[in-house]
Amino acid sequence: MLCSSFVFSQNASSTELTSENQKKHLSTEKKKLSASRTSEKITLDGIMDESVWQSAEIAKDFIMHNPDNGKPLAHEKRTEVRVLYDNDAIYVGAMMYDDEPQKIMREITQRDDDGSTDFFGVSVNGYNDGQQEFRFLVTAAGVQWDANANSTTGEDTSWDAIWESNVKVTDQGWCAEIKLPYSALRFSKDKDKIWGIQFFRQLRRYRQLYTWNYVDNNKGSFEQQSGILEGIKDINTPTRLFFFPYASVYENSNKINGSKTELKLGMDIKYGISDAFTLDAILVPDFGQTAFDNQILNLGPFEQQLNENRPFFTEGTDLFNKGNLFYSRRIGGRPSLRGGKVNQIKGEDEIIESKYPERINLLNAIKISGRTKQGLGIGFLNAITEKASITMLDTVTQQRRKQIVEPLSNYNIITLDQRFNKNSSVTFINTNVTRNGEFRDANVSALVFDLNTKKNTYNLSGDFKYSKVNEFRDDPNKEGVNTSLSFGETSGKVRFSVTGNYVTKKFDNNDLGINFQTNFLGTYGNINYRILKPNSILNSFNTNMNVNAQFENTTGKLQAGNINFNFNATSKDNDGFGGGLFLRPRKVFDFYMPQTEGRYVRLPEYYETWLYFSSNYNKKFALDFNPWVGTTSELNRYSYGFDLSPRYRFSNKISMVLGYNYYKEANTIGLYDNSSDIIFEKRHVTTSTLSLRSKIAINNKMTININSRYYWSYVESKDFKKLQDDGSLSYTNYSDLGSQDFSSWNLDCSYSWWIAPGSQLNILYRNNSANFNGGLSRIDKDFSRNFNGLWDDNLSHTFSVSLRYFLDFNRVKNWI
Template structure:
């Protein structure tokens, strides 16, 4: 009986994966004008891809005939052409908000997913909205959709009285495929009808199976095409005009080039020569009262585009490259720093990445930053000197990722930071695995990492984790454990805050796989977590969490969750001293979330939070309120107000050696304080057309911590009064950032960007609690920095130049 059941299971599994539709591509010799009309003769008798089925929310349901989709594929020696007739019985209701590239807003979408090797590993996805906006990404099951990847291709969308039409030309240089004479590609087509919030695909993507890329259909009929030389040049020129109160106004010119070269069918070299990141988004700085640095998002395109391999094992934090200096200069008693840098300049960077047809992914990233100095002044004599705060530094990442059975992988990762001469070097090596059963029903994942720091005293550490999960069906579960040694330190090229602990965790959840009369989606989770200090065995963290997330049939989202911390725990990080800890009381936390349907002109996001401590007068509460209004298809405004208050917060403020006795430990000083934070964020977009947009981003932030009582941390983790400490350690940080930008994609892959930015920030020990005067003072009495910049980048395709030369010859 067991043998029969097992055989039936294998047959059903293979049947699921064998349900692949097939489409024949039609060869052509005539030229196609990409104008959204599909009026060339070549389109007339080409085989159709039709009979779409729903992906979400009612998986597997056929698309209504009134909204049928008919797709055709042509090809020649240079490119693949896709023509799509997307019928709609209410064409006047098609949503068509104009937005920036890769951000479709509230608009219908058509997409094509292509895997030139047809190996189920990676899709190249190309999207066009009903407002003629492009989007593209790389899709893998492990990392999802990476929209930082940008290709150069041509498309045109046009509305008609029957629905809307899309015409696409994808040059072969934007794809990856073998050199075989006869090709069978993996392909799927996607359509989202935005007003109904329904998504459809040509080949069924069964949501009960934990994979996306393995459920493509087949594209046959492609013969006698060759992978082109993938060599692209992107020269740029930028001009910056900087001004500020009390500062000399000055202008600077920059120029450089990005290069992309296809080493072979699978691997690509990306290099930046003389990089320019002056127009990247500003960082949302905060008043950081905690023991750890603030982690920032990566906004530099080179370090976000196509980096899925480098993110394996969670060992690479790209903001380390060109980040703050790593060395604090040594100062004598009468010296001060008069000139320092916030970020070290990047000299150049390159990366090589790709994957063979046998599933071996290889990634190499290398970057070099320049030797950097601080200027130090003697306050008595006035003499100055320079001291190194960052030597010439080389950063390197190597990844070897072997995929097998299309849904599993084993990965070797190494990160290395080498600083010139006698400065600190760092090396971290990790082995990670992500193993799935053939039917994608169970997953075993984990990793082991080893760090080695070469400094005055060498430091070695280990991090390991293992987890098991059921990944299919209505009911799912997972459990696992982590172990981190005290000296594990990946922070020269990674980021990790917590060490010296081990933990155990588990999850059980239920979800609906198809809509009901009330919900389009519904999921309920139960999570358990326990964490212990590795040396003392004390509880560092413990929690029981339950949460519910759902979307109604009207596509409004609601979520809520509650977390209990039933045991007293011990924080080993807040005291900033070895083997010291502060006791944390029992507590309970609640959060809620509402996000109304963005299809409506007016929508609202609402996120309240509440945290109650088993300690007199101590609680946290806050709220984020985010209304948004779409005036028309061109103009959108968003606003978010955030407020967070922490009453009787207990936190570190100083360490004091009060009796000058080396054998006596320092007194660790805490404060009982109120911490209050306000933030206002305004965003705006005006689209002139699908290639031109004006964008506004404004952020005002103010947070202060007012100390009420000074406390001393005792050896048992309790806090006692410490009135002897009289230094003012109140904190008030406020900042302002405003960006107004214009973007014009004037040719495929080529862009003009114009940016005006002003910003200001200040930190004080004196707290002015008047919100209005606080903001006004920031904008009037604090030196605003103004930057006006223009940047032009132009895309040059080696193949296009070669073809033009041939035609002239």
């Protein structure tokens, strides 16, 4: 959020410091601040009226980070920050002066959404190693936002800590008081603490971000340019043992299955094994209120990659995402033993008594993560899913049998990540899936490195991944390799990178990861230009050119060859715009679409162009628009579409975003049947998605959110082609009904109330339905009939209430 999610404009009213003073503020020497110990009780009311605040050292002289990097903050909008500490926490008090307090933007949002508002924040690095920070932000409306951030993977906003804050707007600006318990931080056991610290402030109406310690956009990452916090000493960290008991009740109903009531009780535990390491455990999982998956009509050879919505698998998982080997939806996802797998379900059998499960239940999961004083990060994650079976009926012999669709399975990840020089790391990661009995087991190991020069001007990175799969079949041990090497310049107006990638045919990390393509050699190149400071026309501008080529290892044929040009800019009015051009100037060979070993289909040249416009979100009405069009060298084979998303903020409490996406492919091709001959279908594909997101904020602790999505995609079959050995398609008299359509609807209406720090009450109503029709002679394109069909007989309803409460062991101990 600090560096990548904002578009800023220059404040024309800002006054310049003298060149001598500006040089001082832009010095590469890090600023230092000393924290003051307090025995006085600090009341978090947004007013720094305790006497101890007045004697504390002041952090001041903030410098602009974006857009005009290095420009001092004007005196009339100065920021002054003080830090106190006691045996329980550190306290941060900040006064954000503003000569126009009536213009301070303060939209009320739900937690972890900064919205259109001013904010103040603090980043703390308890090891002062320039690598990982814990960021805490409070908006002028009093909404909290926090993240776990590092220079490699960026910000993880799914990480949530327990901390307290309050704000108050005055006639001089606004004030924030923040309490950060030591249990929310990670730091060494040294008697005298030396922490990395950074303060930041956003002036939203100007889209400007300021930092206390100067962050040079031309070198290093945000994390490597923090200031120093001194003075904290002789503190004893408390026992970090937290309990999160919860109770949930669900009422599910539809016309087919009737109503069902379900009560769930459980508890999550978070335990600080040491000052650096934390254990998280799910004793009884309950993911009933996670967001719906946005299903699509998938016509391609690869599975749909779904977003992770379960907090346990999104919070603090940066260590486990090293090397891109972890796709958490494998855990508790769809059964692995489908057609074509071990113990596959026979074609003449039919399922009776129980339907095929959509997902496997998670029994329990734990994760341990942290980092030593020497910079060694250690991560351990283990999850167990239950055995699942269905009852099958042999339609020939009429005999019934139990069929295992997922055995009892154990999923495990181990990560060792060594950081050094405050900007580099080497990582070892291993993923393992073990299934009970003679079912597929898999093990993948990787060595990953990310090396930067001392001045952060050049980067060398790469990896070596090795997979071994035991399928208990004719080829029981399948082994493969995936390796890459990249070099690039990472500073200056002009930057570049070059990358090579080699993947063997049998590399397979799909048991706990996701990987679509294997058996190729790839080369990639990028060169880009950016302006480092605003000019008279634009606040920001960058342009890129990317080139890549992939060659299939067995045949040496070109399977990808693309050139991409694009630019992105921000106007002085903070409107974003850009566009691009994608070129595939040669025919390529697709080895995946036929879904048959050793076969491929030839694809024509392809050309695509697009534009986008995103108006300033500070205005009550804003608009995003993104049209695009593509064509091929084949006659009448083309595609086009657009995204249109208007949004309106009625007040600081109510806002609405409407989204519409339209996508049309004409005379495209796709696999239809490969049971004997490989038959491709020539077809038109039309897809529309309509969504609505609305928010009603009662206050900064209570919000009502209503989200809905309607999706409709249909395929009109034109004719059929037979795949030839050279990858071309020829006429065939194959005749079938290939047209199909798929539509889905889902609605989420939720009320969320943060009743206390870390404690939340959620009330949720949702309904959803889906329709699929295949083998149609024609498509019914009537919108009303399609939409109403979703509401007829298969609409499912869920009403649920969930209470999750935070208990600190130290507080419970005092109660007892």
